[in-house]
Amino acid sequence: MKPAANITPLPDSKTMAEDSQLDAFLGYHLKRASHAVQVDLAQTLAPFDLRMITFSALAVIVKNAGLRQSQLADALEIERPNLVVVIDELETQGLIVRKQVPHDRRAYALHPTKDGKAHFADVVEAVKAHEARLFAEFSQEERATLRSALLKIEAQRGMK
Amino acid sequence: MKPAANITPLPDSKTMAEDSQLDAFLGYHLKRASHAVQVDLAQTLAPFDLRMITFSALAVIVKNAGLRQSQLADALEIERPNLVVVIDELETQGLIVRKQVPHDRRAYALHPTKDGKAHFADVVEAVKAHEARLFAEFSQEERATLRSALLKIEAQRGMK
């Protein structure tokens, strides 16, 4: 658990350069931590033929069967155009279906298939294991504190 | 500070879909929080003609004048090929220079220019203000806790 080296000269050696200025920014560590988790998650999901975004979409669809694509886009905070390929991918894999909405022929309701629900149940266990492994050294209190901190940051969106 | 809605039916209305399963994953919130910060940082840096990666590189170069590109790549944890365009960009802007290394003609030493140092001093104040604004509601203790949590997660890299 050595502190980040804060070197001033260092040009000639093979030592690791580190920078106290960047180190002081929480945003910098937020990005690096997020990236580390995403890499690990991608490896976790690969055997299930899912990406992070398809996993997230499937999760919301399984728990909110019948929602429309625009609702899903809002929930995941992604742009509608980017959602189209996600839905296509999940539908091609037979995990969800697009159904016509009775009184609005513009909209599609998203439903998980039986396979989709079963597949998700398996995947979610793998993702839980991935999280348990990544946060193994975190106490329940630390997790709760981290969680509330992240939610507070998320809430800043668009509050310029 | 309302808790995330955990809806079960919801198909027909215009209500926000939310998912308890995703909500339970720290990685999910880590990604969303990180994205929110990156968007805000990009807006902060735009007036200075910097991106997050060029800002980060400049920060390390200013504090570690003379380091080689491979050292910078290691420090920022980015691949060497991706660093090339970053260095090109900073050099074109006149913020840094590539200098030949005396006893190794393969390598380049990176040095900030006078302009580069002055520009960085300005930018870093703007970035500090950006962080102060984003984390305004965080106590010093909360910041320290968040920081150590993020460092712990970063340390997981490659520890499969």
Next chain:
DNA sequence: TATTGTTATACTCTATAACTATA
């Protein structure tokens, strides 16, 4: 043989404008 910087390339993520068909 190994390393430094580079080129080429590709894949993912994200964002915007504009279209269609409906409402």
Next chain:
DNA sequence: TATAGTTATAGAGTATAACAATA
């Protein structure tokens, strides 16, 4: 007019293979 889904596209970010020059 406005909305839902779509198409096309463009810009970042990230990753790998392979090369030339040098060690």
